[in-house]
Amino acid sequence: xxxxxxxxxxxxxxxxxxxxxxxxxxxxxxxxxxxxxxxxxxxxxxxxxxxxxxxxxxxxxxxxxxxxxxxxxxxxxxxxxxxxxxxxxxxxxxxxxxxxxxxxxxx
Amino acid sequence: xxxxxxxxxxxxxxxxxxxxxxxxxxxxxxxxxxxxxxxxxxxxxxxxxxxxxxxxxxxxxxxxxxxxxxxxxxxxxxxxxxxxxxxxxxxxxxxxxxxxxxxxxxxxxxxxxxxxxxxxxxxxxxxxxxxxxxxxxxxxxxxxxxxxxxxxxxxxxxxxxxxxxxxxxxxxxxxxxx
Numbered sequence: 001x002x003x004x005x006x007x008x009x010x011x012x013x014x015x016x017x018x019x020x021x022x023x024x025x026x027x028x029x030x031x032x033x034x035x036x037x038x039x040x041x042x043x044x045x046x047x048x049x050x051x052x053x054x055x056x057x058x059x060x061x062x063x064x065x066x067x068x069x070x071x072x073x074x075x076x077x078x079x080x081x082x083x084x085x086x087x088x089x090x091x092x093x094x095x096x097x098x099x100x101x102x103x104x105x106x107x
Numbered sequence: 108x109x110x111x112x113x114x115x116x117x118x119x120x121x122x123x124x125x126x127x128x129x130x131x132x133x134x135x136x137x138x139x140x141x142x143x144x145x146x147x148x149x150x151x152x153x154x155x156x157x158x159x160x161x162x163x164x165x166x167x168x169x170x171x172x173x174x175x176x177x178x179x180x181x182x183x184x185x186x187x188x189x190x191x192x193x194x195x196x197x198x199x200x201x202x203x204x205x206x207x208x209x210x211x212x213x214x215x216x217x218x219x220x221x222x223x224x225x226x227x228x229x230x231x232x233x234x235x236x237x238x239x240x241x242x243x244x245x246x247x248x249x250x251x252x253x254x255x256x257x258x259x260x261x262x263x264x265x266x267x268x269x270x271x272x273x274x275x276x277x278x279x280x281x282x283x284x285x
Contacts, residue, residue: 008206008208010205010206010208010209024166024170024174025174025177028177028178041205042203042204042205042209043174043177043203044157044203044204044209044213045203045204045205045206045209047171047174047175048204048209048212050166051162051166054165054166055165071173072166072170
């Protein structure tokens with residue numbers, strides 16, 4: 001599985017929020033929580049990202065309730081999980097080199 | 108209050124709606140260039156405009172609207188593919204697209220839309236011009252009536268393509284930011 005580009009911050013947190021099934025607004029809330037209120041995903045940004053991730057097969061519809069009032073939930077797929085892990089490795093490398101060279105942020 | 112305006116550039120349109128709102132007029136509906144406003148507190152809302160195109164088999168229009176509404180925004184109105192939302196400014200900054208990648212995607216959606224109607228305009232123009240060259244009169248000739256119509260077509264086509272290239276420019280600028 002070759003990934004071409006680093007993930008955007010938004011996509012990274014969306015994938016993290018979907019390690020357990022979650023619905024759209026839940027992703028926004030969870031991202032806010034994880035980042036201590038720093039990153040508030042715009043609804044349009046999230047909508048586009050969910051569609052893109054569905055296209056890529058990185059996330060999937062978790063279950064569609066017969067009861068249409070219930071919100072749709074999405075969940076990360078194995079492909080998405082692999083992409084997330086690959087991104088974490090990349091981020092770790094960034095951080096490792098940053099710390100090593102500047103000597104800041106603890107080794 | 109009703110105002111008649113023609114906007115092709117959604118950024119300018121958004122800026123105008125927000126300016127009207129700062130002056131105490133909240134836009135509540137749109138039809139054929141007529142914007143209807145009702146009084147509101149100065150700067151009570153922040154407006155955002157989007158272009159919705161259904162992505163088959165993906166999140167539906169309903170989900171799209173619900174997601175935006177869940178963030179505390181209100182669905183003001185629609186006009187064909189255009190969607191207008193607003194949120195109370197006391198809830199903080201309101202932006203549908205919060206990162207460059209998704210802003211670029213939004214502009215690209217507008218660009219595709221403008222390219223389509225721009226090409227359609229050029230086809231109609233071409234046909235009209237061709238007809239005039241061959242037959243020496245305007246289509247459906249009722250004397251002078253059709254020359255102004257032709258002029259209007261030229262004008263609209265020019266505006267559409269201008270906005271198209273402006274958006275392309277904005278995409279380029281966003282791509283250069285990092």
